[in-house]
Amino acid sequence: MDPKERSADKAAQEMIARMAEAGQQNAWDRLQAQLPQCGFGKQGVCCRICAMGPCRITKKATLGVCGADVDTIVARNFLRAVAAGVSAHSDHGRTVAEVFIATARGEAGDYKLKDTVKLHKLAKELGVETKDRSLNDIAVDVGKIALAEFGKSEGTQLMARRAPEPRQEIWDRFGITPRAVDREVTESLHRSTMGVDQDYRNILMHASRVALADGWGGAMLATELQDVLFGTPYPGRGEVNMGVLKKDQVNIIVHGHEPILSEMIAAASQDNELLHEAKKVGAKGINVSGTCCTANELLMRHGIPIAGNFLNQELVIATGAIELMAVDVQCVMQGLTNIAKCYHTKLVTTADKAKMPGVEHISIEETTALKTARELVKMAIDNYKNRGQVYIPKDKKSAVGGFSFESINYMLGGRYRASFRPLNDNIINGRIRGIVGVVGCTNPKIPQDWTHTTLTRELIKRDVLVLTTGCATIACGKQGLTNPKEALELAGPGLREVCEAVGIAPVLTCGSCVDNTRLLVSCSELVREGGLGQDISELPVAGACLESVSEKALAIGQYFVASGALVVFAKEIMPVLGSENVSNYLFDEVEKDLGGHWAVESDPVKAAEMILEHIEAKRDALGINREKERKLYDMEDRRALAVE
Ligand code: SF4
Ligand code: MSK
Numbered sequence: 001m002d003p004k005e006r007s008a009d010k011a012a013q014e015m016i017a018r019m020a021e022a023g024q025q026n027a028w029d030r031l032q033a034q035l036p037q038c039g040f041g042k043q044g045v046c047c048r049i050c051a052m053g054p055c056r057i058t059k060k061a062t063l064g065v066c067g068a069d070v071d072t073i074v075a076r077n078f079l080r081a082v083a084a085g086v087s088a089h090s091d092h093g094r095t096v097a098e099v100f101i102a103t104a105r106g107e108a109g110d111y112k113l114k115d116t117v118k119l120h121k122l123a124k125e126l127g128v129e130t131k132d133r134s135l136n137d138i139a140v141d142v143g144k145i146a147l148a149e150f151g152k153s154e155g156t157q158l159m160a161r162r163a164p165e166p167r168q169e170i171w172d173r174f175g176i177t178p179r180a181v182d183r184e185v186t187e188s189l190h191r192s193t194m195g196v197d198q199d200y201r202n203i204l205m206h207a208s209r210v211a212l213a214d215g216w217g218g219a220m221l222a223t224e225l226q227d228v229l230f231g232t233p234y235p236g237r238g239e240v241n242m243g244v245l246k247k248d249q250v251n252i253i254v255h256g257h258e259p260i261l262s263e264m265i266a267a268a269s270q271d272n273e274l275l276h277e278a279k280k281v282g283a284k285g286i287n288v289s290g291t292c293c294t295a296n297e298l299l300m301r302h303g304i305p306i307a308g309n310f311l312n313q314e315l316v317i318a319t320g321a322i323e324l325m326a327v328d329v330q331c332v333m334q335g336l337t338n339i340a341k342c343y344h345t346k347l348v349t350t351a352d353k354a355k356m357p358g359v360e361h362i363s364i365e366e367t368t369a370l371k372t373a374r375e376l377v378k379m380a381i382d383n384y385k386n387r388g389q390v391y392i393p394k395d396k397k398s399a400v401g402g403f404s405f406e407s408i409n410y411m412l413g414g415r416y417r418a419s420f421r422p423l424n425d426n427i428i429n430g431r432i433r434g435i436v437g438v439v440g441c442t443n444p445k446i447p448q449d450w451t452h453t454t455l456t457r458e459l460i461k462r463d464v465l466v467l468t469t470g471c472a473t474i475a476c477g478k479q480g481l482t483n484p485k486e487a488l489e490l491a492g493p494g495l496r497e498v499c500e501a502v503g504i505a506p507v508l509t510c511g512s513c514v515d516n517t518r519l520l521v522s523c524s525e526l527v528r529e530g531g532l533g534q535d536i537s538e539l540p541v542a543g544a545c546l547e548s549v550s551e552k553a554l555a556i557g558q559y560f561v562a563s564g565a566l567v568v569f570a571k572e573i574m575p576v577l578g579s580e581n582v583s584n585y586l587f588d589e590v591e592k593d594l595g596g597h598w599a600v601e602s603d604p605v606k607a608a609e610m611i612l613e614h615i616e617a618k619r620d621a622l623g624i625n626r627e628k629e630r631k632l633y634d635m636e637d638r639r640a641l642a643v644e
Contacts, residue, residue, distance in 0.1 A: 009448055024339060040057075043074075045579070072203070079203050089218055089555065090219065092258055095260065110371075118224070123138050146221045167563065167595075176562065187206065230263055236401060239305045240474060242312065250381050251289070256329050268376070269288045274381065281384045281385055292310055296470070299401040311448045321392050323381070324345065325346070332356075349362075403510045438459070439519075441472075467510050469510050487505045520560075531624075537596060545567070545569055568600070569599075
């Protein structure tokens with residue numbers, strides 16, 4: 001297959017061609033070997049929950065052995081997938097909470113609480129006394145409350161109070177205000193075992209509840225605590241794509257999701273002693289870069305370069321330039337073990353819950369994290385001499401990362417009057433039509449990065465501000481879309497005026513998978529600021545994930561739907577189409593209940609049109625689509641937006 005049909009990323013195309021020449025396998029080849037994939041699985045109509053099965057629903061056999069119909073089976077599979085996604089994000093959040101508490105207690109000496117302003121805000125929000133108390137004491141209490149959110153036996157998620165009040169009322173009315181994360185995940189598994197919940201609407205309502213426990217619970221806490229621990233991101237420059245690898249330096253890739261290890265590796269790579277060691281083996285320095293969401297975490301906070309997204313993970317090793325790849329949890333392909341064997345690359349697992357056969361495991365503990373990170377860097381240095389042939393594609397783009405809720409607020413209004421007001425005003429006056437989150441993975445079934453970047457271009461052209469996270473933000477970065485200079489050329493006139501006045505790109509890098517919660521907080525703030533309705537469901541906003549891979553993407557999609565937003569997925573990766581009733585509910589009827597809904601569209605241009613139609617309908621309903629004389633920004637407008 002032509003590499004161009006596999007990826008829109010030029011560096012990836014080069015590496016795919018080189019791997020084919022060398023007879024090496026990657027995810028695209030393994031997909032070919034799997035074809036045709038199981039139609040039952042794709043439609044969500046296969047059940048293997050009990051030992052009377054597995055059962056597959058066909059025209060001939062319309063019921064499982066237990067009598068379960070297609071609606072029950074599809075809804076149960078969907079609920080289980082959402083719950084699995086929630087568990088991944090939230091277990092990430094729990095790990096962060098544990099390191100946070102250990103840091104505050106002084107038991108994790110290598111970590112420091114970096115954003116104490118945010119710590120105070122969080123303490124106030126969670127009801128922690130701050131007067132006359134040390135930062136560490138405050139942080140211990142904040143950490144304990146956060147940790148309890150995962151497993152408390154009573155009460156609902158505290159972060160859910162950040163949602164607009166009418167939204168909270170809707171959740172209460174339908175009985176889906178999320179309780180402890182563990183409880184919602186456990187109940188999801190219970191409800192979906194054989195012979196329990198058999199009403200597809202009831203099952204799908206719980207899919208909302210468990211997803212909300214993630215979006216307004218586990219994942220939101222992960223982001224908040226990481227910000228206090230590692231620093232709230234503010235805009236800074238970085239570079240994206242495989243061209244960031246350095247031929248004459250020791251290259252280390254950090255891959256996965258949790259910044260607990262990667263923060264320490266980044267710190268160790270600056271260590272003078274280790275730099276000296278690197279020079280001794282003939283390298284000019286130590287170059288740390290990331291793949292997947294770990295990369296996003298590091299770009300957001302430190303401007304550390306990104307080597308690629310999900311489908312790049314095997315390709316970067318095939319450059320022959322990687323001395324060591326340290327992985328933690330989530331989105332780490334087992335295929336890495338085979339490609340690493342073809343090169344000198346040392347693959348190391350670091351999370352006790354995510355080991356790989358035949359791969360060295362070096363456990364990261366919060367008490368000795370920097371020491372372990374230094375050991376890993378030293379391993380990489382020692383491995384430099386074992387390099388064979390190296391080929392690094394040149395492609396890379398400069399990008400701006402670091403758009404947290406706080407930094408967007410600051411960019412818009414300045415330090416002393418930080419506010420979303422200018423954004424609301426520009427949505428109301430129509431310069432910006434709406435806001436769309438373009439998020440999620442890269443899937444070998446779809447040319448890598450193509451839908452994310454095409455959709456993003458189509459949206460900004462039509463004056464829609466795009467916020468991106470996960471592998472989609474890396475896709476946009478690779479094509480220069482998160483670089484203000486390049487992207488502003490592609491933006492519509494209204495969006496461009498606003499972005500130029502504020503000094504931002506029309507596509508904002510907002511972080512990793514868990515950082516989708518930054519978008520939820522931003523939606524709440526748009527409502528709170530006023531002029532755009534009383535609830536998230538009234539906002540001219542949407543989300544899109546056209547290349548999704550992970551169950552986490554379904555969890556994210558479901559918490560956006562349950563928060564009142566439209567979410568668009570590609571048709572071929574939405575595993576509910578085998579049930580007309582479940583599809584109708586998720587694509588349409590759920591809107592009457594919760595204000596948001598799913599939609600499927602695989603063509604990114606058509607998806608943009610669908611989203612625009614939705615945005616304009618929301619604008620009409622808000623009464624902000626009145627014809628107005630177009631007015632270009634004058635000095636007064638610019639002064640009003642100027643950053644302090
Ligand atoms: Fe088959 Fe029912 Fe068992 Fe599922 S739960 S495998 S449909 S018998
Ligand atoms: S890493 S979940 S492939 S975005 Fe977060 Fe990328 Fe999707 Fe993994």
